Amino acid sequence: MLGQxxxxxxxxxxxxxxxxxxxxxxxxxxxxxxxxxxxLLFYRVLTQGIGYLxxxxxxxxxxxxxxxxxxxxxxMGSIFLMLIVAVFAVIVGVSTAIYLEEYAKQNKxxxxxxxNIQNLAGVPSIVFGLLGLTFFVYMFNFGYTLIAGGLTMxxxxxxxxxxxxxxxxRSVPSEIKEASxxxxxxxxxxxxxxxxxxxxxxxxxxxxxxxxxxxxxTAPLIIVGAATAIFTLPDSLLAKYTxxxxxxxxxxxxxxxxxxxxAGAGIIVLLAILLLMNSIxxxxxxxxxxxx
Amino acid sequence: xxxxxxxxxxxxFILVVGVLAACGGSNSDEEATDNSGGESSGDSGxxxxxxxxxxxxxxxxxxxxxxxxxTYSQEQPEVNATVNSSGSGGGFKKSTKGxxxxxxxxxxxxxxxxxxxxENDVQLEPLTLAYDGLSVVVSAENDFVDQLSIEQLxxxxxDSSEATKWSDINPEWPDETIKIFSPGHDSGTFDYFNExxxxxxxxxxxxxxxxxxxxxxxxxxxxxxxxxxxxxGYAYYAENKDALKVLGIQDGEDAEAVKPSGDTIQSGEYTxxxxxxxxxxxxxxxxxxxxxxxxxxxxxxxxGKAAEEVGYVALPDEKxxxxxxxxxxxxx
Numbered sequence: 267m268l269g270q271x272x273x274x275x276x277x278x279x280x281x282x283x284x285x286x287x288x289x290x291x292x293x294x295x296x297x298x299x300x301x302x303x304x305x306l307l308f309y310r311v312l313t314q315g316i317g318y319l320x321x322x323x324x325x326x327x328x329x330x331x332x333x334x335x336x337x338x339x340x341x342m343g344s345i346f347l348m349l350i351v352a353v354f355a356v357i358v359g360v361s362t363a364i365y366l367e368e369y370a371k372q373n374k375x376x377x378x379x380x381x382n383i384q385n386l387a388g389v390p391s392i393v394f395g396l397l398g399l400t401f402f403v404y405m406f407n408f409g410y411t412l413i414a415g416g417l418t419m420x421x422x423x424x425x426x427x428x429x430x431x432x433x434x435x436r437s438v439p440s441e442i443k444e445a446s447x448x449x450x451x452x453x454x455x456x457x458x459x460x461x462x463x464x465x466x467x468x469x470x471x472x473x474x475x476x477x478x479x480x481x482x483x484t485a486p487l488i489i490v491g492a493a494t495a496i497f498t499l500p501d502s503l504l505a506k507y508t509x510x511x512x513x514x515x516x517x518x519x520x521x522x523x524x525x526x527x528x529a530g531a532g533i534i535v536l537l538a539i540l541l542l543m544n545s546i547x548x549x550x551x552x553x554x555x556x557x558x
Numbered sequence: 559x560x561x562x563x564x565x566x567x568x569x570x571f572i573l574v575v576g577v578l579a580a581c582g583g584s585n586s587d588e589e590a591t592d593n594s595g596g597e598s599s600g601d602s603g604x605x606x607x608x609x610x611x612x613x614x615x616x617x618x619x620x621x622x623x624x625x626x627x628x629t630y631s632q633e634q635p636e637v638n639a640t641v642n643s644s645g646s647g648g649g650f651k652k653s654t655k656g657x658x659x660x661x662x663x664x665x666x667x668x669x670x671x672x673x674x675x676x677e678n679d680v681q682l683e684p685l686t687l688a689y690d691g692l693s694v695v696v697s698a699e700n701d702f703v704d705q706l707s708i709e710q711l712x713x714x715x716x717d718s719s720e721a722t723k724w725s726d727i728n729p730e731w732p733d734e735t736i737k738i739f740s741p742g743h744d745s746g747t748f749d750y751f752n753e754x755x756x757x758x759x760x761x762x763x764x765x766x767x768x769x770x771x772x773x774x775x776x777x778x779x780x781x782x783x784x785x786x787x788x789x790x791g792y793a794y795y796a797e798n799k800d801a802l803k804v805l806g807i808q809d810g811e812d813a814e815a816v817k818p819s820g821d822t823i824q825s826g827e828y829t830x831x832x833x834x835x836x837x838x839x840x841x842x843x844x845x846x847x848x849x850x851x852x853x854x855x856x857x858x859x860x861x862g863k864a865a866e867e868v869g870y871v872a873l874p875d876e877k878x879x880x881x882x883x884x885x886x887x888x889x890x
Contacts, residue, residue: 330625493640
């Protein structure tokens, strides 16, 4: 009687253990799909581009000859653009999140704003390009300049930053907040000294993801008039500019085979700058995480 | 208290936007002085000029322009020329508003674009920079077709034609479905083919037709499929001669089929698919800005060499000279 029962349990257990094993393998395979394609991408880009990648490539302006062509205008353009985007999108985005989470009354209107910001994150980038063309290029009269491109891109990534900053602010334990109020701190004092420092890691993660998206975007920038070939660096907010993805896109479309390799070298530089940007942000994030 | 804070936030935001907008205003002044500075430094080609030259338009013409701007910037480092490539139509959108100085195009300006320019008091004049031979190609693995007449091209590409298999075009050809590869409907290349071969009638669409804005995608698609046919600029054929076979085009019943090559394109023998590549000059900008004047003259002196370097066909020398004379007469 007892033996039979034990056998029954064993049998059922075997089934569950087996299912667990199968699922583990499946989940592992799912993880490798992303990894395999990432390795393939790196392999292809590296083997194609490495031959054209040298210091001259990074520091030269565009040229009609593959050996002389360079990415400098794109590198500097992208960096300047990202500075504008980061400053503008983080200030406005975090302010929005603070307002929505801490100040706004919980009513239908606030809910409406929230839902719309989340929807905005899914709007195709080309639509933001048209928005930027209408407002920044024409209405504000910026023309086809760095600041118009930067503000357009800032709008593009704003929803992502707002949503991630909201999540980060919401996840600050209410005990800490209440303790701060209990000590007699005002709302703003609590936000500035308790909530923001505690939510900075989360905000930074969102910002990194958002900026990584922005640095690879081409479509909206073509619409707001980023140049394809330019032989000067932007010297003011109202200068003409180009960015790395536009240059790379242009090279991939050329008929001559060498340009594909130049494009490969461009992609390596783009990836390197992206990784550099991410690791700086990760370092900052870790520093704040330890402090809490 | 709460209300006051949100008000302050709002005000700060408006202030930022306002300051930025003010910057926008001051820049146009700056540009204006830049231009007049350029003008005063004289109009002869050898003298130093400075200031911006804004160029946009066809991505087909882009390589020629990039080449010219690159060599020009070594002679005139103070001139800040930028080339965009937002397509023939995209270029005309800006040039008809007078926003740019040169508008590259792989087709002629359309009537409605011309009307737009007139409305804005902009005068645009075309310059021919080079020729391109729109090449109709099949895979190198295709062993049955060497030439096609205009009628046959229509049968293959027109939506109204019943032919879907090679054997429908010529009974001796295999009973296989024709796979069409064509540039996208926004490109000037498609516009040109549409105009001279299809005569503005709709092209076949659906599962056997592939459209792409990237001509390299078309090349890859055609080279691996013996039943595929497609068309694109001559440079894309010239770079992939091993994998592709270019077809002779027979214009008219008794005419001999002609294949595109440097010679047949330049002489006009390869017809009707030889097409001119243009840049449209904003005549006012040419008159008012010394750097635009200087660059346009430089362009006409060097376009032939630039075109050949990037895979297009140069005009006969005297044609550039003729255009140079016309251009110079605008300033008078």
